[in-house]
Amino acid sequence: MDYVHFVETLAQRRCADCLANDRVSSADIYVNVQPLSGAAANLAVYDALVEEGDVVMGMDLYQGGHLTHGSAFNFSGKRYHVVSYGVSKRTGQLDYDEIRSLARENRPRMIIAGFTSYPWAPDWQAFRAIADEVGAYLLADMSHPAGMIIAGAFPSPIGIADVTTFTTHKTLCGPRGAVIVSTDEDLSRLIDLAVFPGEQGGPHTQKFAAMAVAFKIAQSEPFRRLQWKIKENTAALAEGLQKREDNFAQEVLSQVK
Ligand SMILES: Cc1ncc(COP(=O)(O)O)c(C=O)c1O
Incomplete structure (x- = not known):
């Protein structure tokens, strides 16, 4: 048991070291390495931050969002009142004025940014400003560019979003699993409880070791x-x-x- 705890803590600390930046130090990054997958990580964040029926904004599945960002086929679209945003028909890119109008009109409790199939980097600060204006939490799902973000090749949402989720098996090249990160201790406690016992039983403890290795390699x-x-x-x-x-x-x- 002690060994498992040691390896889990090592994975958490190395992950925080990878994600520290000018806005936030490693010591202020709270990491949960227990989610079994990216979908499970996002589900835990919903459970921690919003109530069933609350308004949540995410990108439309058909325009680049993930299933868990509010698709009608998924728990997210079934349990929450989802207002989807998409890309501008003119530019094929996100239109932050349109997203702001949608947010003002619908007053979401949570806005999700970060995508599955969108080739441009999100403007995390623009999303932050919109979330602040309407009093919403900002969830950044950086599953795809996680490795690039750690390497400084893509803008980071850490220290901008309230909560960030990512899978560890895409650009990060680690084991199949996921991580939830926040920079607020109270939020991190809610998230830990939402993962266990809220959603999961025992974690896949062998993955802690694989993540600890992946986060070490990610600093090379x-x-x-x-x-x-x-x-x-x-x-x-x-x-x-x-x-x-x-x-x-x-x-x-x-x-x-
Ligand atoms: C943006 C995003 N979030 C979450 C997930 C879900 O990850 P998983 O398949 O590990 O549940 C994916 C999967 O591709 C994704 O693209």
Whole structure:
């Protein structure tokens, strides 16, 4: 038991070290490494922060959001009053004025930012300002770019969002699992209780060790290079598509260069 606790704490501390930035130090980052997956992590955040029937805003599944961001097929769309935002038909990108209007009109208790299929970086500060204006919690789901964020190749929501979730098996290259991070001790207690005993029984303890290794590797130079390479490869792909006069690729290129 003591060994498991030691390894879990090591994974938590290394994760906090990876995510510390100019806004928040490692000591002020509270980490839960127990969620069995990204969907389970998001479910726990809903349980901790909002009540059934509350208004929640997330990105529409068909425009880049994840199932757990309010899809009608998922617990999130069934249990909460979901107001989805999407991309502008004109630019194909998020329109923060539109999102603000939607938030003013619907007064959500929680806004979710961070996506499954959206090729641009979210403006985390813009989401923060909108959430503050309507008194909502801001949940950042950085599942896809987690590795890039740790390597400094993508903007970080840590210290901006109230709570951040991410899977550990995408760009982070770790075991299949997920993490919930907050920078407020009271919120972190609510989240810990929502994960266990609220949602799960025993965690997959063997994953703590795999996460501790992944977070160690994530602080290395080869890992950093790999993450920047993802960005370079994206630019190369966009450039190739652009040669075929694809408008969408043109837009992507302007963002990644
Ligand atoms: C943005 C986002 N959040 C959460 C998840 C859910 O992760 P999992 O499959 O581990 O439940 C995914 C999965 O791809 C995702 O893209």
